[in-house]
Amino acid sequence: MQILVIFLILGTLFVLFSAFAEDYYFNRKINIIKKSFNILSQQNISDISAESKIIMSLEEQKLKFIICDEKFNPVYFTKNKKDKSNISAKIQRRIIDKQDKFEEGKINTKNGFSKIVGMGILSQNGHKYYLYIYELKTNMQIHLSYYKLFFGIIVIVTAIVGVIVSIITSNMICGPIKQIERHTREAVNNNYNVNISEEQEFKELSGLAESINKMMSKIREQIDSLEKEIQRKTHTENLRRQFVNNVSHEMKTPLAIISNQVEMLELLNDENKKKEYCQSIIEEIESMSGMLNDMIMVYSIQSDEKNLKVVNSDINELLQLSVRDYDKLFDANHITVHEEYPKQCFACVNETFFTQAVSNYLTNAIKHCKNNGNIYVRLMSYDDYIRVEVENDGNQIDETYKDNIWNMFYQGNESYTLNGQKGSGLGLYLVKSIVHLHRGRYGFYNTDTGVAFYFEMPKEQNKI
Numbered sequence: 503m504q505i506l507v508i509f510l511i512l513g514t515l516f517v518l519f520s521a522f523a524e525d526y527y528f529n530r531k532i533n534i535i536k537k538s539f540n541i542l543s544q545q546n547i548s549d550i551s552a553e554s555k556i557i558m559s560l561e562e563q564k565l566k567f568i569i570c571d572e573k574f575n576p577v578y579f580t581k582n583k584k585d586k587s588n589i590s591a592k593i594q595r596r597i598i599d600k601q602d603k604f605e606e607g608k609i610n611t612k613n614g615f616s617k618i619v620g621m622g623i624l625s626q627n628g629h630k631y632y633l634y635i636y637e638l639k640t641n642m643q644i645h646l647s648y649y650k651l652f653f654g655i656i657v658i659v660t661a662i663v664g665v666i667v668s669i670i671t672s673n674m675i676c677g678p679i680k681q682i683e684r685h686t687r688e689a690v691n692n693n694y695n696v697n698i699s700e701e702q703e704f705k706e707l708s709g710l711a712e713s714i715n716k717m718m719s720k721i722r723e724q725i726d727s728l729e730k731e732i733q734r735k736t737h738t739e740n741l742r743r744q745f746v747n748n749v750s751h752e753m754k755t756p757l758a759i760i761s762n763q764v765e766m767l768e769l770l771n772d773e774n775k776k777k778e779y780c781q782s783i784i785e786e787i788e789s790m791s792g793m794l795n796d797m798i799m800v801y802s803i804q805s806d807e808k809n810l811k812v813v814n815s816d817i818n819e820l821l822q823l824s825v826r827d828y829d830k831l832f833d834a835n836h837i838t839v840h841e842e843y844p845k846q847c848f849a850c851v852n853e854t855f856f857t858q859a860v861s862n863y864l865t866n867a868i869k870h871c872k873n874n875g876n877i878y879v880r881l882m883s884y885d886d887y888i889r890v891e892v893e894n895d896g897n898q899i900d901e902t903y904k905d906n907i908w909n910m911f912y913q914g915n916e917s918y919t920l921n922g923q924k925g926s927g928l929g930l931y932l933v934k935s936i937v938h939l940h941r942g943r944y945g946f947y948n949t950d951t952g953v954a955f956y957f958e959m960p961k962e963q964n965k966i
Contacts, residue, residue: 760787
C-alpha cells in the first residue's frame with residue numbers, strides 16, 4: 503500500500519508537470535516580454551546598441567529584438583548567425599506586413615506556433631519606433647523536454663527511495679516476527695546457536711523471544727555436555743588403543759629374549775650358567791615392568807599435562823647412562839659411537855621419560871645404521887633449553903615423509919633396517935608424545951652421510 507501511494511502521488515505530479523509546465527513557461531515568458539517593452543520605453547531608443555547593458559540583460563533571457571523607425575529603417579536588431587535572411591526582409595515580414603497588430607504605447611503578445619511574440623510602438627522625441635520582441639520556441643521546447651526527462655528521473659529515483667523506505671518500515675514492523683520464525687526453523691535443523699533479540703517494540707514479542715532464547719540455551723547446554731562426554735570417551739579409547747599398541751611394540755623384544763633364554767635353560771647342565779640366565783630373565787622382566795609402568799604414566803599424563811613431574815637433572819649423566827646401555831649392541835653391530843657433551847648441563851625433565859626418548863632414538867639409529875658405521879650422540883645446552891641429537895650413517899629420509907614418520911605405525915616406503923629388520927612404527931611416535939609432554943620440539947634433518955634426529959626440552963618447567 504505504501505508503494506502504491508508513492509507511485510500514485512509521483513505519477514500525478516509528473517502528469518501535472520507534463521500538462522501545465524509548457525503553458526506556465528509561455529505565460530511567464532509573455533510577462534517578461536511585456537516587462538521588457540516597459541523597460542525599453544524608458545530608454546532612448548535611438549541610442550540602443552549591442553553594447554547596451556539593458557539590451558544585453560534582456561537578450562540573456564533568450565529574447566530577440568527588431569527595432570525600426572516610422573520609415574522602417576532598422577535601429578537595432580538581434581543578430582542571429584543561423585538566420586541568413588537580411589534585416590530588410592525581416593522588417594518586411596514581421597513589422598510592415600503586420601502593422602495592424604502594432605499599437606502605440608502598448609505591446610500586443612501572441613503565443614504562436616514557432617515563437618512567442620510581442621509587438622508595440624513607442625513614441626520618443628517626435629519619432630515612432632516599432633518594437634518586435636520574440637523568442638523562438640525551438641530552444642524552449644528542447645529545454646522543456648530536458649526538464650521532463652529530469653523530472654522523470656527524479657520521479658523514478660524518488661520511487662526507488664520510497665520503495666526502500668517502505669521496505670525498511672515494513673521490516674521494522676514485521677522483522678521481529680520473521681526473525682523469530684527463521685530462528686525457530688534453524689533450531690528444527692539442529693542449529694541451536696541462535697539468539698533472538700529481546701529488545702522488541704512490543705512486549706509480547708519480547709516475552710516470546712526471551713522464552714525461545716531460554717529454551718535454546720538449555721538445549722545448547724545439553725548438547726555441549728553430550729559432545730564433551732563423547733570427546734572424553736573418544737580420547738580415552740584412543741589412549742587405550744595407543745597404550746596397547748605401544749605395549750606390544752616395546753614388549754616384543756624383551757619377550758623374545760626371555761623366550762630364548764628359557765629354551766636355553768632346558769639345554770644347560772651348568773648350574774652357574776642357569777643362574778646367569780635366570781638373573782638375566784629377572785632383569786628383563788623388571789625392565790618390562792618398569793617400561794610398562796612408564797607407558798601407563800605417559801598415556802595417563804596425556805589427558806592431564808599438569809601431572810608431569812620434573813626434577814632438575816644432570817643431563818650429561820642421564821644421556822651417558824642411556825648410551826652405555828647400548829654398548830653391547832654397538833659392538834655387536836660394529837658401530838662406532840662418538841659422543842659430545844658440554845662441560846655442564848642441567849635441566850628440569852622427567853628422567854624416566856627423557857631416558858625413554860633417548861633410548862628410542864638410539865634404537866632407531868642402530869636399526870638404520872649401516873655396518874661398520876658411525877653414530878653421533880650430541881648434547882647442547884642453551885640459555886632456555888637443551889638439545890639432544892642422535893645421528894647415524896645410513897640412508898637419508900625423503901622430505902615427503904618428514905611429517906608421516908612421527909605417526910603411529912608409519913614405516914615409510916623405504917624402511918629397510920640393519921640385518922633386514924623393520925620397525926613397528928611406534929618408537930618415534932612415543933618420542934613425540936614425550937617431547938610434547940615437556941612442551942618441547944622434535945624433528946630430523948638429513949646429513950651428508952645419513953640422518954640426525956633431535957629433540958629440545960625447555961630448562962624451566964612447572965614442578966609438581
